[in-house]
Amino acid sequence: MMSEISLGILDLAENSLRAGASLIEISVGVSSYEGTLNVSVRDNGCGMTAEQLEKAVDPFFTTKETEGSGLGLPFLKYSAECTGGTFRIESVKGEGTCVKAVFGLFHINRMPLGDIGATVRAVMVLCADVVFSFSADGRGFVMDTRAIRKILGDVPLESAPVMEYIKEYLEENIQETSGEIKL
Amino acid sequence: MKSIEELNAIRDKMKDQVGLRSENPDCTKVVVAMGTCGINAGAREVLNTFAEEIAAKKVKDVMVSQSGCIGMCKYEPVVEVYGPGNEKVTYVEMTADKAKEVVEKHIINGQIVNDYVLK
Numbered sequence: 001m002m003s004e005i006s007l008g009i010l011d012l013a014e015n016s017l018r019a020g021a022s023l024i025e026i027s028v029g030v031s032s033y034e035g036t037l038n039v040s041v042r043d044n045g046c047g048m049t050a051e052q053l054e055k056a057v058d059p060f061f062t063t064k065e066t067e068g069s070g071l072g073l074p075f076l077k078y079s080a081e082c083t084g085g086t087f088r089i090e091s092v093k094g095e096g097t098c099v100k101a102v103f104g105l106f107h108i109n110r111m112p113l114g115d116i117g118a119t120v121r122a123v124m125v126l127c128a129d130v131v132f133s134f135s136a137d138g139r140g141f142v143m144d145t146r147a148i149r150k151i152l153g154d155v156p157l158e159s160a161p162v163m164e165y166i167k168e169y170l171e172e173n174i175q176e177t178s179g180e181i182k183l
Numbered sequence: 184m185k186s187i188e189e190l191n192a193i194r195d196k197m198k199d200q201v202g203l204r205s206e207n208p209d210c211t212k213v214v215v216a217m218g219t220c221g222i223n224a225g226a227r228e229v230l231n232t233f234a235e236e237i238a239a240k241k242v243k244d245v246m247v248s249q250s251g252c253i254g255m256c257k258y259e260p261v262v263e264v265y266g267p268g269n270e271k272v273t274y275v276e277m278t279a280d281k282a283k284e285v286v287e288k289h290i291i292n293g294q295i296v297n298d299y300v301l302k
Contacts, residue, residue: 007222014217018251072219115227122227125234126217126249141184151190155197160238165193169185176184 002075004114005039005103011072012041012099013123019045019097022128028116030105030136032181036085037105037113042098048091056089076101083107105181113183117170124157124166132170134177141173210244211290212265213237218252224259225278232282233262242291258301264289273301 002008009026016024021043029038048056059074076099077087083104091097103110120132124145133142148166149157156162215221215230230247237245244267255261258275264285265271272295274285281299288294 002223007227010217010227011219011222014222014249014251017249075219118227118231121234122230125230125247143187148187148190151187152194155194158234158238159197160235160241161193161197162190163235163238165190169187169189173184 002079002111005037005079005111006114006116006119008072008076008079008101008111009039009041009116010119010122012076013043013119013127015072016041016043016045016097017126019043019047021045021096023131024123024127024129025131025133026120026123027133028113028135029133029140030178030181030183032105032137035105037103037110037183038100039103040098040100042096044096047093047095047097049093053089053091056091057087073099079103079109079111083110117167117174120170121163121167134174136177136179136181136183139177139179141177143170143173209267210246211267212263213245213247213290214250214263214265215247216251216253216255216259216261216263217249218256218259220252220256221259221261226260228279229260229262229277229282232279233286236283236286237290240286240291242286245290255301261301274299275301 013024013026023044025042027040057073057077059071080087080101080103084107085102085104088100089097120130124130129145131142131144134140145157152162213233215226215233217226217230230249234247237247253261255275260277262274262277263271264274277299285296285299288296
């Protein structure tokens with residue numbers, strides 16, 4: 001079983017990569033008033049047919065010909081639903097997939113959000129472009145690697161000073177956005 | 184909050200050292216298994232450490248990528264290193280510290296770290 005929601009998000013992003021995505025949008029939104037923690041991962045990968053979509057949360061279904069039966073989606077669905085939350089996947093063949101999970105923020109069964117910054121950095125290593133938005137009770141920020149590349153010009157995103165700055169940027173802004181809310 | 188605009192200064196400082204990443208097909212590939220099993224065993228920290236160390240040590244011609252579950256779930260996190268001649272070394276039960284050692288010894292100096300290789 002997953003120990004962090006952020007690991008579940010990384011697992012979703014991995015699905016996106018295997019669907020050939022070149023852009024992955026990760027969004028985490030917290031509302032203490034509503035008592036919800038909303039997570040979504042949207043990609044521009046190959047998408048699924050209606051039939052594949054229906055089977056996507058079945059732990060015994062996979063399109064893979066090698067190992068692995070794809071427990072990621074059923075895990076995440078269960079972890080959201082057992083906090084009184086919801087889980088939804090939308091997909092259009094040839095256009096992409098979007099997974100949305102809502103967790104009960106204050107529910108005793110909710111896993112901690114965990115290290116979302118580390119998840120975003122891992123996805124940045126693997127995917128051409130990433131958009132990460134994080135908000136909590138009206139505060140928040142958006143990081144878009146396409147905007148970062150524009151600033152950097154010829155300097156690669158994966159060079160050490162850039163990666164170090166992005167790590168600090170994510171950590172500080174996540175911390176400030178979260179404020180006093182226990183995530 | 185920090186602003187991404189601060190990267191302007193970093194870019195200006197780095198203008199003369201572009202082209203760290205290579206599209207050379209003969210480059211070394213580091214493939215981290217990132218199935219649900221790998222992720223839950225700690226593949227995220229292993230992947231991030233490889234990327235950071237390779238950048239920090241300015242190693243050229245290395246690509247970090249991912250694969251799905253390769254059927255060795257009990258040995259996760261698993262990392263496969265493909266050399267320039269495409270020969271493969273499989274490292275098992277990896278950690279961030281082991282990843283640093285593999286970058287230093289195997290990727291930079293060409294010495295396979297036998298202690299972590301799948302037996």
